[in-house]
Amino acid sequence: MRRLILAILIGFMAPSWVLAESEEGPKLQNANVDLNDRVGLQNGARLFLNYCVSCHSASMMRYNRAAADLGIPESKMKANLMFTTEKIGETMTVAMQGADAEAWFGIRPPDLSVIARSRGDDWLYSFLQGFYADPTRPTGVNNAYLPNVAMPHVLWELQGIQRPVYGTEKDETTGKSVQVLEGLETDKPGKMTEVEFKKSLRNLVSFLVYLGEPAKLVRYRLGVAVLLFLSVLLVAAYLVKREYWKDVH
Numbered sequence: 001m002r003r004l005i006l007a008i009l010i011g012f013m014a015p016s017w018v019l020a021e022s023e024e025g026p027k028l029q030n031a032n033v034d035l036n037d038r039v040g041l042q043n044g045a046r047l048f049l050n051y052c053v054s055c056h057s058a059s060m061m062r063y064n065r066a067a068a069d070l071g072i073p074e075s076k077m078k079a080n081l082m083f084t085t086e087k088i089g090e091t092m093t094v095a096m097q098g099a100d101a102e103a104w105f106g107i108r109p110p111d112l113s114v115i116a117r118s119r120g121d122d123w124l125y126s127f128l129q130g131f132y133a134d135p136t137r138p139t140g141v142n143n144a145y146l147p148n149v150a151m152p153h154v155l156w157e158l159q160g161i162q163r164p165v166y167g168t169e170k171d172e173t174t175g176k177s178v179q180v181l182e183g184l185e186t187d188k189p190g191k192m193t194e195v196e197f198k199k200s201l202r203n204l205v206s207f208l209v210y211l212g213e214p215a216k217l218v219r220y221r222l223g224v225a226v227l228l229f230l231s232v233l234l235v236a237a238y239l240v241k242r243e244y245w246k247d248v249h
Ligand code: HEC
Pocket: 047, 048, 051, 052, 053, 054, 055, 056, 105, 107, 108, 109, 110, 112, 115, 119, 124, 127, 148, 149, 150, 151, 152, 154, 155
């Protein structure tokens, strides 16, 4: 019995060990993704199609599926948001050839269809805010969450430019003091305020979460329909019960 209790306790403790290990690197910010916010998701789609598909594909998503799921009229999708194809039934492929991408960035930008499932929404939200000026890099920027990233800071016009704040820390094994990135601060403001930019990123990351699991939206809607159905059933059942018991009393 005691062993069983011990085993259960260890079972409960295991996840906290995993968490403790993954706490390296800068702290993640909470993305607060909202899949019920339709207007937000539409804005996310707009940002994604304007700023990301020039390099990244989302090969598991078709334009007409996204248009239907998010309530974007197909004509609007076609006229304003489709840059790589004319056909609404096509998948979101990339404008750039893979070989060109490798030549330019040294690495092929990954397909983003399921990125929210592999990286997580908080990581994406933080990563997209984590670009800072670094003249030693070929793109002129580095990223606090993905050091030496090959991706340029594509949202710099919106966010502005950040500069790094360094601190020194003693390296425990060598005893030498090393420079560590402590935070980022605004160097040049962008077109958006910080609050506006964060809101846009929240929309963009929500769209990426939708992209990773489009059925989630259907499940959300189905859930509401099921609850409505059950409440109607409840009223009906109550009325039937009242009818049956009328003669008993
Ligand atoms: C100019 C081309 C370009 C554009 C535009 C671009 N990216 Fe990237 N992106 C890259 C490259 C190249 C990489 C690979 C970086 C690396 O591994 O060092 C990358 C990597 C990423 C990663 C990290 C993937 C991983 O897990 O390693 C994410 C997430 C990402 N991009 C999201 C976006 C989003 C969201 C947008 C639109 C706002 C965007 N990118 C626009 C070129 C681009």
